[in-house]
Amino acid sequence: MIETNGTILSVNDLKTYFQTEDGVVKAVDGITFELKKGETLGIVGESGSGKSVTNLSVMRLIPEPPGKIVGGDIIFNGIDVRKLSIDDVRKIRGKRIAMIFQDPMTSLNPFLKISTQLMEVTRLHLGHTKEQAREHAIKMLKTVGIPDAENRIDNYPHEFSGGMRQRVMIAMALSCDPELLIADEPTTALDVTIQAQILELIKDLKERMGTSVILITHDLGVVAGMTEKIIVMYAGKVFEQAPTKELFATPANPYTKGLLKSVPDPAHEQGKELYQIPGLPPDVAHLPPGCPFAERCERAEAICRSQYPPFVQINENHSSLCHFAKEVYAESVAEREKL
Amino acid sequence: MLSFIIRRLLLIIPMALLVITLTWVLVRIAPGNFYTGEKKLPAAIEENIKKKYGLDKPWYQQYGIMLWNTVRGDFGNSLKYERETVNELIWRSFPYSAIIGLLAYILALAIGLTAGIIASLKQNSGFDYGSMSLAMLGLSVPNFVLGPILVLIFSLWLYWLPPARWSLSGIILPVITLSAIYAAYIARLTRAGMLEVLRSDYIRTARAKGLDEKTVLLRHAVRGGLIPVVSFTGPALAGLLAGTVVVEKVFAIPGLGNIFIQAVLNRDEPLILGIVAFLSILIMVFNLLVDISYGFLDPRIRYE
Numbered sequence: 001m002i003e004t005n006g007t008i009l010s011v012n013d014l015k016t017y018f019q020t021e022d023g024v025v026k027a028v029d030g031i032t033f034e035l036k037k038g039e040t041l042g043i044v045g046e047s048g049s050g051k052s053v054t055n056l057s058v059m060r061l062i063p064e065p066p067g068k069i070v071g072g073d074i075i076f077n078g079i080d081v082r083k084l085s086i087d088d089v090r091k092i093r094g095k096r097i098a099m100i101f102q103d104p105m106t107s108l109n110p111f112l113k114i115s116t117q118l119m120e121v122t123r124l125h126l127g128h129t130k131e132q133a134r135e136h137a138i139k140m141l142k143t144v145g146i147p148d149a150e151n152r153i154d155n156y157p158h159e160f161s162g163g164m165r166q167r168v169m170i171a172m173a174l175s176c177d178p179e180l181l182i183a184d185e186p187t188t189a190l191d192v193t194i195q196a197q198i199l200e201l202i203k204d205l206k207e208r209m210g211t212s213v214i215l216i217t218h219d220l221g222v223v224a225g226m227t228e229k230i231i232v233m234y235a236g237k238v239f240e241q242a243p244t245k246e247l248f249a250t251p252a253n254p255y256t257k258g259l260l261k262s263v264p265d266p267a268h269e270q271g272k273e274l275y276q277i278p279g280l281p282p283d284v285a286h287l288p289p290g291c292p293f294a295e296r297c298e299r300a301e302a303i304c305r306s307q308y309p310p311f312v313q314i315n316e317n318h319s320s321l322c323h324f325a326k327e328v329y330a331e332s333v334a335e336r337e338k339l
Numbered sequence: 340m341l342s343f344i345i346r347r348l349l350l351i352i353p354m355a356l357l358v359i360t361l362t363w364v365l366v367r368i369a370p371g372n373f374y375t376g377e378k379k380l381p382a383a384i385e386e387n388i389k390k391k392y393g394l395d396k397p398w399y400q401q402y403g404i405m406l407w408n409t410v411r412g413d414f415g416n417s418l419k420y421e422r423e424t425v426n427e428l429i430w431r432s433f434p435y436s437a438i439i440g441l442l443a444y445i446l447a448l449a450i451g452l453t454a455g456i457i458a459s460l461k462q463n464s465g466f467d468y469g470s471m472s473l474a475m476l477g478l479s480v481p482n483f484v485l486g487p488i489l490v491l492i493f494s495l496w497l498y499w500l501p502p503a504r505w506s507l508s509g510i511i512l513p514v515i516t517l518s519a520i521y522a523a524y525i526a527r528l529t530r531a532g533m534l535e536v537l538r539s540d541y542i543r544t545a546r547a548k549g550l551d552e553k554t555v556l557l558r559h560a561v562r563g564g565l566i567p568v569v570s571f572t573g574p575a576l577a578g579l580l581a582g583t584v585v586v587e588k589v590f591a592i593p594g595l596g597n598i599f600i601q602a603v604l605n606r607d608e609p610l611i612l613g614i615v616a617f618l619s620i621l622i623m624v625f626n627l628l629v630d631i632s633y634g635f636l637d638p639r640i641r642y643e
Contacts, residue, residue: 061546087551094549101547106540110639111562120558121548156638172548 007075008180008212009035009058014072016050016057019065023285027053029236030072035180035229040206040213042223042244044259045233046281051216054233055182059097060089077179095125098173102185104165108157114141115153118172125176140171144201163194167201174205181206184216199226220263224248229317232256235284235292238311242318250336252312252320252329254297291323299324343642344631351623358619359409359612363402366608373418373606392418405612414613419605425613428598433617435505436582436594442514444579447521448572452565454522455529459537459564460556470526477523486516486589503591513590517583521575528571533564566636573629577622 016028028050035041043051056062057069060081074081076097081089101107109117118137122128128136134153141149144167157165166186173181183202187195203226206213215226223230223244230247232240232255240253251257258277279296288294294304303323312325322328374380374388389395393404408414414425423431454474458467489512494502501509536542537560545559582596591597595614602610633640 059547061543090549090551092549093547099544099547101540101544103540107544109541109545109559109563111637112559113638116558120550120554124549158639169544 006037007034008037008039008077009214010073010075011054011058012073012075014054014057014074015070016053016062016067017070018067020285022283025285026236026287027067027284028057029284031231031233031236031238032072033231033238033241035212035214037179037212038210039229040215040227042227042230043214043216043233044218044220044223044230046218048281048284049233050236050284051218051233052184053236055099055184055214055216058182059093059099060084060086061093091125094121094173094178095176096178097180097182098176098178100166100169100173100181100183100186103189104162104169105189107169108165110157113154113156114160114168118153118168118175121172121175136175137171140175141168143174143205144168144171146171162190163197166190166194166198170198170201170205174209174211177209178211180212180214182214182216185218186215187222188217188219195222202226220248220259232259235282235287237292237321239293239322240318240320242314242320246318250329250332252314252318252325252332253322254299254324254328255293256320257328257332258296258298291321299328340631340634340642344627347627347630351620351627354623355616355619356406356409359406359616360402362612362615363405363608366606366611367398369606371606373608409612409616414609414616417602417610418607419601419610425609428610429595429613429617432582432593432595432598433580435592436587436596437580439510439513439517439586439592439594440576440579440582442510443518443521444572444576446514447518447525447575450518450522451525452529452568454526455568456533456556456561456564458526458530459533462534467530471530474523474526477519478527480519481585482516482520482583483585483589485519486512486586489516490589503589505592509590510592513586513592516589517579517586521579524571524575525568528568529565532567533560536560536564539563562636566633569632569636570629573625573632574622577618577625581618581621 011034012032014028014031015026018025018027031050031054033041043054045051053062053067058074058076058081060069062069069082072082076092079092081092084092108114115134115137118140119128119130119133122133122136123130126136138149138153141153146152146164146167152160157168160168170186181202186202187198190198199222202213202215205211213226215223217223227244230240230242230244231238232247232253234255240247240251240256242252247256248260251260255277258275261275262277264274277296282288282292282295288305290303290305290307291297291300291309294300297304301323307323309321309323310325311319311321313319314325314329319325320329374385380388386395393401396404412426416422416424417428420428454470458470461467490502493500493512500511502512503509542555542560545555550559582592582594582599584596584600586592587594587596588600595618598610599614601607602614631642634642
């Protein structure tokens with residue numbers, strides 16, 4: 001056992017690569033982060049930045065081949081997940097670490113009743129009998145706010161709306177009272193009012209059950225009110241890591257600044273064209289030698305294109321991957337003071 | 340559900356009559372008759388034959404009589420085998436075709452499903468490439484080639500099995516010949532269906548729940564993966580039971596396919612119509628069975 005010090009998950013220099021016809025895709029390339037018990041961590045980034053692969057790696061759910069975790073440590077509660085046999089990993093999946101996926105329409109099995117899908121988790125991990133499992137499943141459905149749970153439990157997924165299905169997913173994920181919940185874009189496929197309800201539900205359950213949460217999203221608005229800490233990912237790397245308030249107030253990375261500027265702010269910018277970061281995310285199979293964001297960066301200089309940027313420590317909890325991290329941070333602080 | 344079945348069963352009647360009509364037209368517009376031979380018949384004899392079989396009546400009357408006989412299910416006697424009715428001939432030959440067909444069907448399912456599922460689980464492995472190449476070969480080699488090749492190897496060279504005889508050892512080769520193409524097709528369908536399901540989000544969910552691979556496969560993947568197979572195997576079973584002309588001819592099996600080809604060659608109109616009616620109803624019933632089984636396989640499908 002490794003000393004945990006209140007840390008539930010510690011990921012150190014994780015590298016997950018995919019072997020493709022186009023060469024090696026470094027989907028996750030040296031990610032490091034730590035999650036304390038009861039904390040909520042937000043992972044933000046564009047599509048293809050490696051957010052989901054990071055978390056699938058934690059669960060050892062990377063399809064192999066073509067994927068492979070080639071380096072780094074994943075320490076969950078003192079257990080080195082990478083060294084476990086697949087049978088031992090299965091004892092963790094669904095029981096101690098649970099996952100909610102993006103699309104509730106396709107993440108539930110359309111051929112099986114909700115009851116079957118809910119009951120199989122607790123029968124497997126908690127050794128429930130059929131009756132216990134059913135009772136527990138109904139209790140969980142009530143907890144996530146499904147009305148008439150006693151009757152709805154025998155319905156099929158297609159008989160539920162999108163929001164209700166995501167509630168069922170959450171009930172399923174939380175039914176073994178996991179220590180860590182990974183929510184991979186839990187609200188992306190839902191409409192806005194349902195989004196707010198689902199986020200509120202996750203927040204509420206997390207507080208009641210004391211679960212630690214990793215919230216993956218591409219929507220900065222989602223993580224703002226939910227998380228204590230945020231990681232911004234780009235091209236398989238951590239670009240910036242900071243406590244949520246600090247990241248929003250004084251970002252130290254041009255990419256984060258770009259993302260923040262892209263959030264619509266109707267109160268101040270009505271009538272103006274919405275800002276967007278120019279260009280497209282890079283092809284992670286063929287990354288240039290310098291900073292992967294250099295091509296799209298407003299303040300990129302020659303050094304950005306030739307040399308890989310350093311991971312600069314701004315303060316104890318705040319770091320940024322940029323040649324000019326300190327300057328960007330200083331600008332952010334100055335802008336902040338002007339307001 | 341019940342009203343759906345009844346509606347579909349009722350629909351079989353006009354469909355079968357339409358098929359019969361088209362067949363009748365085709366038989367009639369083809370030149371010649373069952374009594375035309377190399378020598379021209381004397382006019383008086385031809386007259387008598389026409390009278391006996393009602394061929395002297397106007398065409399619409401003949402058509403009406405034919406339809407009425409079809410509806411009653413009485414096609415009369417065969418023109419060639421005059422002592423037997425069409426129905427007797429069909430019921431005598433059908434069991435041979437049905438036994439061969441059913442065995443071939445079971446064999447094709449056993450081989451096809453096993454190979455397809457293993458290939459999908461071990462995608463891009465040696466087994467995958469090997470079995471799928473074999474399946475491609477099975478699809479490309481027509482059964483009139485495969486049958487004689489098997490006879491050549493197992494009967495004439497190895498002396499293991501008889502080339503043709505209605506016995507336990509005698510039906511091995513025809514069953515293999517008949518099932519090869521179906522096994523190949525089922526294997527490919529199974530592999531494709533399973534691969535699609537295994538990549539789907541809900542399989543990832545099942546794995547994220549900590550279920551072992553056996554449960555993931557049997558409880559979560561198989562049902563969705565086999566739906567394309569079911570839609571193929573229903574009509575395929577009907578086709579197999581109906582007998583195949585080539586295989587029955589190659590192995591001298593006195594089945595439905597064999598008398599069907601004889602009937603066509605002899606221009607034996609009642610027998611042709613009787614077999615066509617029988618086969619079309621058989622196929623439509625099996626299609627209905629497939630549609631009903633969808634409802635059990637996929638809860639999203641409901642019949643009103």
